[in-house]
Amino acid sequence: MLRQRYTRMIFKQIFEHKSVYRQVQVNVTRSFYDNHEAINHFIKYLRKRQVTVGTKAEAYGKHVYGPPLGMLVKVEAPNLHDFLVLRLQHWWKRQKDNYKEYVEKEQYKKYILAGPDLAAAKYVIECSGKIRFKNHNEWIDKTKKNELSKLPEEYDENFILEEIDFNGYPIKFEHLDFIFNLYNLRTLSFRGCKTIDDWSLDKLSAEFPMLEHLDVSECENVTERGLEALYRMPNLKKLTVTNFRGSAAFELTCFLLEDVNPYLKCEIQQPQYKCLPEK
Helix, strand or coil, rough: CCCHHHHHHHHHHHHHHHHHHHHHHHHHHHHHHHHHHHHHHHHHHHHHHHHHCCHHHHHHHHCCCCCCCCCCCCCCCCCCCCCHHHHHHHHHHHHHHHHHHHHHHHHHHHHHHHCCHHHHHHHHHHHEEEEEEEECCCCCCCCCCCHHHCCCCCCCCCCCEEEEEEECCCCCCCHHHCCCCCCCEEEEECCCCCCCCCHHHHHHCCCCCCCEEEEEECCCCCHHHHHHHHHCCCCCCEEEEEEECCHCCCCCCCHHHHHHHCCCEEECCCCCCCCCCCC
């Protein structure tokens, strides 16, 4: 009896400690969103970070270890895109993807000389998207030849990027760096981008302090796990999502985001088709 009673007391203390901790954590987070001076200080701190052009950081895990010396045969298992597997369709698709990735990287190296805003603008337009600069009313895309010819080749402080719409372009996770360092961006739309997933949202959540509207609707790979990282966007006021799996946890996560950030409004759209629930 004494052992059971002592065990109940311990569990009761643990649960009370957890509830108090969660309440304190939520109150601290709410006070941060209500304190505009703290948000402005955070934004100014991020803007002080210098953009280094032409420096390449050594990526972790990209070093390929070859076979031992003297081995004439490959020791690792073949991939579907290897030519010797005789699956020419996968091999040809891999070659086209590699060439496309190489072209995008080389183009961005030329664009970045004009600064992150103009570089991101030209990259989005090249990806069949559209952009809008500050103090400009019209959107610019590939069809606006006259506006494209007016974009400067060198850095110009008057061209500040405010809105980006990828128009469903399947941007890769590795190329999200091309739209970073945009500390005045207010609207970002990935509507219909099938490559945007939870990892992408986690990577994007800490890079846009001034973002007010994020649209990830019709992105079937976005779940409640990725939405949990969006609490790191202090200025977010509108979030547009699509609940493909009809998950209650998805809607609950949106409600929790609205509870943490009192200025946020989540718009949950209904999909035209539903994905199968995960087992």
